[in-house]
Amino acid sequence: MKGIVFNLLEEVIRREHGEETWDALLEATRLEGAYTSLGNYPDQDLAKFVGAASVALKMPAEEITRWYGRRALPLFAERYPQFFAAHKSARPFLLTLNSIIHPEVRKIYPGADVPDFQFDTSSKEVLVMDYGSKRKLCMFAEGLIEGAAEYFGEAVKIEQPKCMHRGDEKCVLRISLQKLDS
Amino acid sequence: MRAPNFTAEAGFMTVMASPALFPQTEPERLKKRLERERKARLDAERIAELGMRQLFMKQKELELLREVATAANEAESVEQALRMAIERICSYTNWPVGHAYVLDVPNGELVSSVWHLKSPEQFESFRQVSDRIRFPRGIGLPGRVLDSGRPAWIQDVTQDDNFPRANLAKDIGVRAGFGFPVLVGKEVMAVLEFFSDTPSEPDALLMEAMGHIGTQLGRVIERKRYEKQLFHNAFHDSLTDLPNRALLFDRLNQALARAKRYAVQNKDYLFAVIFIDLDRFKVVNDSLGHLVGDQLLVEMSRRIQRCLRTSDTVARLGEDQSEIHTVARFGGDEYAILLDDIKHVSDATRVVERLRKELQMPFNLDGREVFASASIGIALSTTGYEHPEELLRDADIAMYRAKALGSGRHQVFDISMHERIVKLLDTENDLRRAVERHEFQLHYQPIVSLQSGRVAGFEALVRWQHPDRGLIYPGEFIPVAEETELIIPISEWILREACQQAHEWQAQFSGLSPWSVSVNLTSRYFARKNLLQEIGSLITENKLDPCHLRLEITESQIMQNAKTISETLLHLDNSGIGIYIDDFGTGYSSLSYLSSFRVHSLKIDQSFVGALNADEKSAAIVRSIISLGHSLGLKVIAEGVETAEQLNYLRALQCDYGQGYYFSRPVDTATIADLILQKPQW
Numbered sequence: 001m002k003g004i005v006f007n008l009l010e011e012v013i014r015r016e017h018g019e020e021t022w023d024a025l026l027e028a029t030r031l032e033g034a035y036t037s038l039g040n041y042p043d044q045d046l047a048k049f050v051g052a053a054s055v056a057l058k059m060p061a062e063e064i065t066r067w068y069g070r071r072a073l074p075l076f077a078e079r080y081p082q083f084f085a086a087h088k089s090a091r092p093f094l095l096t097l098n099s100i101i102h103p104e105v106r107k108i109y110p111g112a113d114v115p116d117f118q119f120d121t122s123s124k125e126v127l128v129m130d131y132g133s134k135r136k137l138c139m140f141a142e143g144l145i146e147g148a149a150e151y152f153g154e155a156v157k158i159e160q161p162k163c164m165h166r167g168d169e170k171c172v173l174r175i176s177l178q179k180l181d182s
Numbered sequence: 183m184r185a186p187n188f189t190a191e192a193g194f195m196t197v198m199a200s201p202a203l204f205p206q207t208e209p210e211r212l213k214k215r216l217e218r219e220r221k222a223r224l225d226a227e228r229i230a231e232l233g234m235r236q237l238f239m240k241q242k243e244l245e246l247l248r249e250v251a252t253a254a255n256e257a258e259s260v261e262q263a264l265r266m267a268i269e270r271i272c273s274y275t276n277w278p279v280g281h282a283y284v285l286d287v288p289n290g291e292l293v294s295s296v297w298h299l300k301s302p303e304q305f306e307s308f309r310q311v312s313d314r315i316r317f318p319r320g321i322g323l324p325g326r327v328l329d330s331g332r333p334a335w336i337q338d339v340t341q342d343d344n345f346p347r348a349n350l351a352k353d354i355g356v357r358a359g360f361g362f363p364v365l366v367g368k369e370v371m372a373v374l375e376f377f378s379d380t381p382s383e384p385d386a387l388l389m390e391a392m393g394h395i396g397t398q399l400g401r402v403i404e405r406k407r408y409e410k411q412l413f414h415n416a417f418h419d420s421l422t423d424l425p426n427r428a429l430l431f432d433r434l435n436q437a438l439a440r441a442k443r444y445a446v447q448n449k450d451y452l453f454a455v456i457f458i459d460l461d462r463f464k465v466v467n468d469s470l471g472h473l474v475g476d477q478l479l480v481e482m483s484r485r486i487q488r489c490l491r492t493s494d495t496v497a498r499l500g501e502d503q504s505e506i507h508t509v510a511r512f513g514g515d516e517y518a519i520l521l522d523d524i525k526h527v528s529d530a531t532r533v534v535e536r537l538r539k540e541l542q543m544p545f546n547l548d549g550r551e552v553f554a555s556a557s558i559g560i561a562l563s564t565t566g567y568e569h570p571e572e573l574l575r576d577a578d579i580a581m582y583r584a585k586a587l588g589s590g591r592h593q594v595f596d597i598s599m600h601e602r603i604v605k606l607l608d609t610e611n612d613l614r615r616a617v618e619r620h621e622f623q624l625h626y627q628p629i630v631s632l633q634s635g636r637v638a639g640f641e642a643l644v645r646w647q648h649p650d651r652g653l654i655y656p657g658e659f660i661p662v663a664e665e666t667e668l669i670i671p672i673s674e675w676i677l678r679e680a681c682q683q684a685h686e687w688q689a690q691f692s693g694l695s696p697w698s699v700s701v702n703l704t705s706r707y708f709a710r711k712n713l714l715q716e717i718g719s720l721i722t723e724n725k726l727d728p729c730h731l732r733l734e735i736t737e738s739q740i741m742q743n744a745k746t747i748s749e750t751l752l753h754l755d756n757s758g759i760g761i762y763i764d765d766f767g768t769g770y771s772s773l774s775y776l777s778s779f780r781v782h783s784l785k786i787d788q789s790f791v792g793a794l795n796a797d798e799k800s801a802a803i804v805r806s807i808i809s810l811g812h813s814l815g816l817k818v819i820a821e822g823v824e825t826a827e828q829l830n831y832l833r834a835l836q837c838d839y840g841q842g843y844y845f846s847r848p849v850d851t852a853t854i855a856d857l858i859l860q861k862p863q864w
Binding site: 019020023032033034035036037038039110 | 211214215217218219220221222223225226229230233
């Protein structure tokens with residue numbers, strides 16, 4: 001897993017809960033926590049952070065993952081504004097994940113294992129997105145999508161009629177977006 | 183739509199803030215944070231350096247590939263391309279030894295080709311040993327690459343159990359090695375190997391780059407192969423793959439130049455050109471088809487080459503004789519051999535003898551046995567030739583001379599042939615003019631009925647009143663006319679003239695018993711489509727009774743064209759024009775054809791009549807022809823009757839007509855008129 005994921009996690013925690021909280025999580029997971037965006041780190045590190053928070057909070061891990069995604073998105077927007085600037089709503093932004101954003105990620109981080117989504121755009125109301133990464137981070141995806149909706153001032157409803165956590169081959173995210181009245 | 187759920191955050195705050203989880207003091211925590219930051223920075227730097235190094239290597243690799251590609255495009259030979267590639271790769275990898283093998287295609291073996299050694303004195307023995315070793319498929323580094331068609335890497339050759347040069351490598355400090363193939367399609371055409379003086383782990387990226395270079399070099403080989411093929415095609419006959427006329431010309435030019443050089447140095451040097459023309463090839467082609475004809479040509483070329491390969495004609499033993507000489511095909515059924523550097527003309531005739539022996543064996547074409555013979559002409563370089571054309575021309579003349587003597591013969595060119603040809607050419611030019619200037623005239627020789635002793639007809643015989651050479655007989659110019667189209671206008675003139683004469687005589691000789699004028703025609707004229715029409719209009723124009731006109735055609739010509747002529751004969755006979763078969767007994771008649779032809783008479787060749795008294799065989803032939811003719815219901819005319827004895831003999835055999843000096847030589851029309859007035863009887 002790319003170091004950027006941990007950098008953003010650290011930043012989310014520190015911004016919202018202070019440095020002590022991040023220190024406390026590192027203590028709890030016994031992880032060293034020296035992450036650089038150029039590096040690659042074990043997938044389990046993220047799981048450990050999420051696990052520690054889940055135990056401490058007596059909260060389902062997936063809720064925590066989703067929260068992280070939602071909070072990470074604005075940070076992505078701060079670091080990489082060019083991916084957002086071209087769009088006025090979440091749907092076209094999401095659709096550039098495969099075509100623009102992930103190819104760019106691969107250029108900066110050769111060998112980055114970014115997921116390849118499959119979109120079904122046949123419905124105007126519901127964007128259907130297939131997610132099949134072996135990391136099974138569908139909740140992180142949900143959180144990011146929620147964050148994107150929030151960023152573009154939209155309300156979002158996400159359903160997962162299929163989920164790898166429930167034994168399906170892949171996760172299917174049905175995303176309904178609606179512009180909020182300003 | 184639901185609003186984002188913030189429950190989790192609230193929980194974090196509560197739990198994380200719990201003092202039980204923070205046993206450290208503030209300075210400790212700060213110190214730890216600083217350590218984390220430093221480590222992250224170092225990691226980042228390390229990763230960035232690694233990335234930059236990879237980028238650098240990748241750039242170098244691209245540069246190498248580009249250099250190889252450029253050099254490969256510019257290389258004038260495969261060897262040059264290999265040499266350049268090895269140098270570049272050695273410089274790129276900083277490995278001291280680079281070596282290329284190329285595949286010796288016929289043997290399927292790798293042959294050492296190009297080396298690059300950083301320090302030659304250190305690796306010279308390695309080079310010598312490598313040059314000597316043969317690497318079959320699968321053996322050693324090159325053999326492995328040859329077998330698999332893939333790159334191979336040996337971490338330390340001294341530890342490898344499939345590296346024949348291991349002991350030497352240990353002594354002189356050769357350690358890691360890798361090799362890769364130069365591929366054309368899937369074929370390994372060359373193998374490159376490189377050695378380092380230290381053991382080294384396989385480098386996947388390097389191997390991949392080498393794969394690209396192998397492909398580039400493969401293209402050079404392919405291109406050179408293609409160029410070679412194009413060049414080859416330009417100078418070889420596509421059917422037999424023998425050299426063509428252009429290549430033979432080139433070799434002849436070289437031989438001529440050498441002859442000049444040696445002449446100055448007073449050295450002996452002789453070469454010969456042998457011109458070979460298959461006899462009756464057209465018959466094979468027409469009767470068995472072009473595919474079988476082609477097979478014959480290919481097999482023929484093999485036999486010619488065999489005659490040279492086993493040749494003992496040249497003193498330079500141990501060399502492949504076929505390398506010295508050149509066999510070329512000129513298209514059609516003509517071949518030429520340049521027999522280079524021979525001692526004597528007998529060397530050439532010996533090759534020809536051998537060829538004749540080869541040709542005695544039948545050709546097996548498409549399951550069919552076909553016999554062939556060839557007419558062969560030989561020209562020697564002794565005659566002081568300047569140009570290849572002259573040599574070929576004279577060999578060709580000699581070949582024609584040989585063919586004229588009968589099939590399966592050979593002739594060595596001599597100057598008399600040239601003179602004869604020149605004379606023929608002169609004759610041809612003069613003939614052309616003679617047609618325009620009406621230099622021909624007809625003489626007539628009486629044909630006498632042996633029963634009545636009276637004149638029964640006249641054979642029209644053409645004479646040429648040459649302005650310089652005087653009167654020329656047909657034997658001298660008709661063959662030349664037959665070889666050119668001139669025979670047609672000449673035949674036309676003869677026929678027209680004879681018909682006009684017959685018209686005059688029709689009035690003059692009205693009281694005479696049946697008579698006719700006979701005209702000699704060649705098969706070439708006979709084969710004309712509008713022949714019947716032309717003769718028909720001549721008869722009408724001259725108000726001629728067709729019974730006064732006879733046409734003569736020789737036995738050999740009528741038999742050669744039996745199928746096409748048979749119908750014409752039928753038409754002529756139906757219109758009352760009789761046909762004589764001339765020179766009967768000298769050709770080969772098919773009796774079945776003869777019985778089916780509608781002809782009037784057989785004319786016994788004068789050679790048999792002339793020998794009647796001297797030669798019992800000739801008498802027997804004359805007897806047989808007369809009896810054959812009569813049994814087929816034909817009349818028989820004896821030519822060349824010169825004595826009373828002959829006449830009596832022929833009468834006794836009931837020969838129908840006679841012709842010859844005994845009665846009258848061929849004479850002009852005025853003389854004929856006088857003769858008729860005298861009403862002679864023999």
